[in-house]
Structures are given as structure tokens and as C-alpha cells.
Amino acid sequence: MKIDGSTLFVTGGGSGLGAACARHFVGLGGKVLIADVQEEASRAVANELGKNARFVRTDVTDAASVQSALDTAKKEFGPVRVAINCAGIIGAGRVVGKEGPYDLASFSRTIHVNLIGTFNVIRLAAAEMSKSDADSEKERGVIINTASVAAFEGQIGQAAYSASKGGVVSMTLPIARELARFGVRVVTIAPGVFETAMMAGMPPDQQLALGAQVPFPARLGRASEFAFLAQQIVENQMLNGTTIRLDGALRLSPK
Secondary structure (H helix, E strand, O other), rough: OOOOEEEEEEEEOOOOHHHHHHHHHHHHHOOOEEEEEEHHHHHHHHHHHHHEEEEEEEEEOOOHHHHHHHHHHHHOOOEEEEEEEEEOOOOOOOEEEEEEEEEEHHHHHHHHHHHHHHHHHHHHHHHHHHHOOOOOOOEHHHHHHHHOOOOHHHHOOHHHHHHHHHHHHHHHHHHHHHHHHHHHEEEEEOOOOOOHHHHHOHHHHHHHHHHOOOOOOOOEEEEHHHHHHHHHHHOOOOOOOEEEEEEEOOOOOOO
């Protein structure tokens, strides 16, 4: 898929991995719709990127909200060719903690945002892509999801988060198989420990300790490295129906 001149739809584009993708793809000539609930941060990113970026407040769990944002992207820039799902929450907590069993509402919200929200964007973006004209390679679109290494070896306190990201991993192949008839590819990235807004809230010594657990390079991943992999996925047509770990060979310990 050609990036220059293409329209991209990036959820969670106001910070972290999503903002890195927005910046990276605009730099490659793409036009980006930033879909996020964080208004101030998202507007700042859109303003920074200029005429080839727009921000629309978007709740990924709400069908009307996502559809409205997709409509705006099409109106402003043209049909969406690439959708990158970066919106998500942590939802940490032990199944049985000091105050009793884990709050069921918190578990449900994590699943709702990370898994159902991702699927909501996939289904609506794919429907739009399926109606677009194919390029010279018979391709109509690329959908990139964000999972986590916690989908494979979740730590204590990550039951909700791991379940939500494991669901994203599990649905990648069947959706890719289904959307193949439209020329739409689906790939998921499972990052390890990365420099994100959520990580920035931790003390510096804890961040260094986490980075030191990575075999090589022994540091936190950079959001720009996630964005570069997203570029490679968009450009390499043989990448489809799989989950790529981006983790420096990290395997999470129980805690």
C-alpha cells in the first residue's frame, strides 16, 4: 500500500504510540485523522502536523462516534486506506486483592475499550475500505492493531489487560482471512515495554529497571520504532493475518 497521499485513521493518536504513528505517516506524505478522547493533547498533535492532520473526538466503543470520525476523514482527505488501532487502557488489579475480589466493572471496561473498541473500529473501517477502489496490486486497505506481550505471558495483576489483548491477537487471523476477499490486510503488533504516557507516570528508576529486563537492546522501546514497524506493515503486502512481537526478546516474568 502506498503511503504518500493516502488517508490514515489513527485511534489513540493524541499520545504515545498513536501520536508517533500520526507524526511518522504525515512525514511520509500521508493524511491522518486523529481519533481520540483526549481533546487537548490530540488538538496539539494535529496543530503541530498542520494541514495533513485533523482531530475528531472519538470514543472507540461507540459506533456512531467512530463512524462520524471515519466520515470526517473521507470528507477531509479521501477514503481511509489505513486504520491503526492504538487506543487502550491498562485496567490493572489482582483477582483477589487486599480489598477483596477484582471489580467486575473495571474488568468489563478494559475488555470494552481494548477488545470491543478495537473490533468496532475494524468492522467500520473495513466496511468503508471494502467499498473503495483497489490499487494496482488489488489492495484496498490495511488495518493494524495494537496488542501487547502481556497477551502471551501476562503478569500478576494483568488478567483484564491480558484477556483484552489476547482477544485482539486471537481475532487477527480470522478477520484477515475474511477480509482477504476485499484486498484488506490485518496485522497486529504486540509491543513490549515502551516509552509511552502511561510509562512516563512511573519513577525514572522503575523505568530503567524495566528497560534493563529487555535482552537487547536493554532499554524501553521507542514509540518511533512502533511507528516504523507500522510503516513496514503498510508497505509490505505479504504481511497479513499475523501478530508481530516488538519486544527485544523480552519475556515477562510473573511479576
